[in-house]
Amino acid sequence: MARKKSQTSVEFIITAALLFSVILVIAAANLDVLASGNERMRITKVKHAIDELSKQAELVYQEGYGAKTKVYINIPNSISATSVNDGIITINLTTMGGEESFFRKLDFNATGTIPSEEGSYWVEVESLGTYVEISNINTTG
Secondary structure: OOHHHHHHHHHHHHHHHHHHHHHHHHHHHHHHHHHHHHHHHHHHHHHHHHHHHHHHHHHHHHHOOEEEEEEEEEEEEEEEEEEEOOEEEEEEEOOEEEEEEEEEEOOOEEEOOOOOOOOEEEEEEEEEEEEEEEEEEEEEO
């Protein structure tokens, strides 16, 4: 009788260990999927911010001196650098694969700054005749 209880206890421990191992494998796979989805979302935010800034910069440049607008952008975490210089808008993002640079070359000179801290920002885009100035207005979240 005692031997049967011991055998049952050992079988239970082995079954529990196998079940726990399966749960760990499933959890690890889900963490990889979640991390990959999070990275795709950050890349999408960077691309959207650059698209919106460049589109508005082109519009105010075409309108001429004094034209101005505001653009609402979301900056994700893990931004290592941002710049607007010589007509190129650049945002560098640290990803699982390393540093990735996203940029847009404009057909005219643009200069200024883009926030690099995570958050939502209003950014002003203004035509100053021969070039466009891009500058951070404030943080909203």
